[in-house]
Amino acid sequence: MLRLEHITAGYNKNPVIKDIDIEFERGKITALIGPNGSGKSTLLKAAVDLCEIYEGTVYLNGKDRSRLGNKEFAKHVSYLPQSHSTGAIAVERMVLHGRFPYLSYPRRYGKKDYEYCCHAMEKAGISELKGKKLEELSGGQKQKVYIAMALAGEAQVFLFDEPTTYLDVGYQLELLDIMVQLREQGKTVIVVLHDINYAMGIADRLAVMEQGKLLLADTPVNVYESGVISRVFQVETKILTDTEGKKHFYFEGIKKG
Numbered sequence: 001m002l003r004l005e006h007i008t009a010g011y012n013k014n015p016v017i018k019d020i021d022i023e024f025e026r027g028k029i030t031a032l033i034g035p036n037g038s039g040k041s042t043l044l045k046a047a048v049d050l051c052e053i054y055e056g057t058v059y060l061n062g063k064d065r066s067r068l069g070n071k072e073f074a075k076h077v078s079y080l081p082q083s084h085s086t087g088a089i090a091v092e093r094m095v096l097h098g099r100f101p102y103l104s105y106p107r108r109y110g111k112k113d114y115e116y117c118c119h120a121m122e123k124a125g126i127s128e129l130k131g132k133k134l135e136e137l138s139g140g141q142k143q144k145v146y147i148a149m150a151l152a153g154e155a156q157v158f159l160f161d162e163p164t165t166y167l168d169v170g171y172q173l174e175l176l177d178i179m180v181q182l183r184e185q186g187k188t189v190i191v192v193l194h195d196i197n198y199a200m201g202i203a204d205r206l207a208v209m210e211q212g213k214l215l216l217a218d219t220p221v222n223v224y225e226s227g228v229i230s231r232v233f234q235v236e237t238k239i240l241t242d243t244e245g246k247k248h249f250y251f252e253g254i255k256k257g
């Protein structure tokens with residue numbers, strides 16, 4: 001579906017991620033984890049051509065991304081960045097922007113666009129905010145608007161960069177559920193998460209980054225058993241099994257010595 005083949009990418013001629021080689025399959029959730037500054041966001045940006053690519057190729061369904069037009073690519077790949085600009089734009093208008101790649105000349109939103117937009121606002125729990133201006137919203141409400149914008153399209157691949165930021169715990173869990181639903185619909189989900197338990201809970205695969213390199217991409221259990229999490233985050237970890245047999249990470253403390 002989406003493949004990064006030996007990608008080296010960064011900013012201002014400085015490579016940040018190096019020789020990243022990974023394929024994201026249809027109907028699977030991959031959680032990207034790693035310490036601050038390890039290159040998780042840059043990996044997502046490289047996939048959507050928002051940083052400089054020095055080596056390697058991004059493929060979507062076997063086609064070289066650089067040969068697909070931006071609009072064609074955006075039809076299939078939806079990207080939710082870590083930070084957003086805010087302005088005086090109304091919520092519904094903002095969510096409608098998620099329909100932009102699907103518009104043909106004369107670029108007017110039609111009935112179908114409003115239906116997708118309405119459904120996405122419902123999913124994100126912001127229907128009652130649709131007439132408000134973005135600048136009037138709280139951090140969490142704004143984040144939901146951007147989530148709705150990502151959901152308003154008809155993409156096959158979703159890239160979410162720390163989507164739980166600003167959200168209360170109830171909505172964090174709802175968002176995880178939305179990602180699981182996307183997987184059930186056969187979509188590809190790639191999500192940067194700092195909460196390892198969330199990542200363990202929903203991901204088919206954890207991809208661990210450190211200093212711009214992809215160390216390992218494997219099932220959550222295999223990643224845990226490899227000891228890599230404890231090493232890259234410099235923490236002592238344990239897996240606890242709850243009464244329903246679900247496994248949870250427990251961070252005992254900072255690694256000593």
Ligand SMILES: Nc1ncnc2c1ncn2[C@@H]1O[C@H](COP(=O)(O)OP(=O)(O)OP(=O)(O)O)[C@@H](O)[C@H]1O
Nearest residue numbers: 011012016034035036037038039040041042043209
């Ligand atoms: N626009 C930019 N211009 C120059 N350097 C950048 C830019 N964005 C990120 N970097 C650098 O690239 C490196 C990796 O940053 P990136 O945001 O990809 O890491 P991350 O793993 O997503 O971090 P975090 O967990 O803190 O969000 C950092 O050293 C950062 O300073």
